[in-house]
Amino acid sequence: MDIQAAGKQPDQRSIWYFLGPAFLVSVGYMDPGNWATSIEAGSRYGYDLLWVITLASLVAILMQLLSAKLGIATGRNLAQMIRSEHPGRWGTFLLSSAGLAMVATDLAEFLGVAVALNLLFEIPLVAAIFLTIFDVLLILWLERFGFRWVEMTIFAFVATIGLGYVVELWLVQPEWAEVAKALAVPNDTIMNTTALFIAMGILGATVMPHNxxxxxxxxxxRSSLAGEALQRFYKMMKWDTILALTAAWVVNSAILIMASAAFHEKGLLITDIDEAYHTLGPLLGGAAALTFGIALLASGIASSATGTLAGQIVFESFFKKRPVNILKIRVYIRLATMIPAAVAILLSAKPLSLLVLSQVVLSMQLPFAVIPLVMMTSDPALMGDLVNGYGTKMMAWMASIVIVVLNIWLLGMLFWDGFESMVLH
Incomplete structure (x- = not known):
């Protein structure tokens, strides 16, 4: 839906008109997958992996800026551009890989909703998993009023999560001097096999392909403009992206800080989200546990809705046309991940283990989204005046190389040490 008011050009509007797309995206950076990896990282290693969140967040800001730039310059999304630029088998492979990422994403999102419903209302976990199918109806209903309503609703969820962690940090009272150092200074903890596995999960949970x-x-x-107006449009989208993903970085860091201060410093290793919820009550009081549960529910609902939207975008581009029945498509996307997860839960798999594993799958898929994105945004024929400059191009390729190298490193460790040594129990 076009939300532009009649008679006004977007280049004459204030920044408030442009704010929204990145905040819709940002909820994916504070989804239950992030909770799983950050809780595990904080309870196992204290503040030692905080710098990984900072590094991953910087990479995420860069990649989301490239994503926004691609949409502004071409008027098409990444999936449509992949189909256009790679119409053969390579394009089919890339979009199939994106489909796998959507499955892993949706697994994390709706497991978070199910766990939150189980904790807050004592709904059996398997039943809660099947209840999550109804959140696809939320976005369908909101879309009737335009994408601005979708964005503002997601922003309200983001604000709920942020407020929840302001309360949590006030309750746990972390050592802020240690936190400040850990946010910026790398250490050798990552050389540990399990720490690398968790770090890769943080990367996969932070730089997410579906976003x-x-x-x-x-x-x-918003719009597709030309000339100076196009440049201003991108400048406004920069502010949108930086503000939204900085907020996501703060929330992700807060989750790890809370886990470190509440659990690690007391010698507690948390191996599941429900364990974190039930442990917070005795340690910090019922308010801490309730806040944790409400924020988790907000995170799960919002990120699940945006994950399903992203899945729809890839699905439509894969088949080169818009499906007639969007509700049916979204339900199919959800069922593709819901049923395997329900089976896994029935077989006694822990939600936290499934969440962390899903984030590692996302991390392994990243190169297949990031490399085409960098290549296309560096092509003057596609991007025109918004083509990547030399500095942007160098940073983007360096980030892509780091992602590829870390994935190869992780695969090597999986092969050498065996998967069982790295999966969290």
């Missing part, structure tokens, strides 16, 4: 597809699509709900 690259979603962001490039959301900017097209």
């Amino acid at each position: 690259l597809y979603l962001h490039s699509h959301q900017v097209t709900t």
Whole structure:
């Protein structure tokens, strides 16, 4: 839906008109997958992996800026551009890989909703998993009023999560001097096999492939301009992206800080989200546990909705046309991950283990989204005046190389040490 008011050009509007797409995307950076990896990292290693969140967040800001730039310059999203630029088998492989990422994403999102419903209302976990299918109806209903309503609703969820962690940090009272150092200074903890596995989970949970597809699509709900107006449009989207993902960085860091201060410093290793919830009560009081549960529910609902939107974008581009029945498509996307997860839970798999594993799958898929994105945004024929400059190009390729190298390193460790030594129990 076009939300532009009649008679006004977007280049004459204030920044408030442009804010929204990145905040819709940002909820994916504070989803239950982030909770799983950050809780595990904090309870196992204290503040030692905080710098990984900072590094991953910087990479995420860079990649989301490229995603927004692609949508602004071309008027098409990343999935559409992949289909256009790679119409053969390579494009099919890339979009199939994106589909796998959507499955892993959706697994994390709706497991978070199910766990929160189980903790807050004592709904059996398997039943709660099947209840999550109804959140696809939320976005369908909101879309009737335009994407601005979708964005503002997601922003309200983001504000709920942020407020929840302001309360949590006030309750746990962390050592802020140690926190400040750990946020910026790398250490050798990552050389540990399990720490690397968790770090890769943090990377996968922070730089998320589905967000690259979603962001490039959301900017097209504003407008497609030319000349100076196009440059200003991108400048406004920069502010949107930086503000939204800085907020996500603060929340992700807060989750790890809370886990470190509440659990690690007391010698407690938390191996599941429900264990974190039930442990917070005795340690910090019922308010801490309730706040944790409400924030988890907000995180799960919001990120699940945006994950399903991203899945729809990839699905539509894969088949080169818009499906007639969007509700049916979204339900199919959800069922593709819901049923395997329900089976895994029935077989006694722990939600936290499934969440962390899903984030590692996301991390392994990242190169197949990031490399085409960098290549296309560096092509003057596609991007025009918004083509990547030399500095941006160098940073983007360096980030891509780091992602690829870390994935190869992780695969080597999986092969050498065996998967069982790295999966969290």
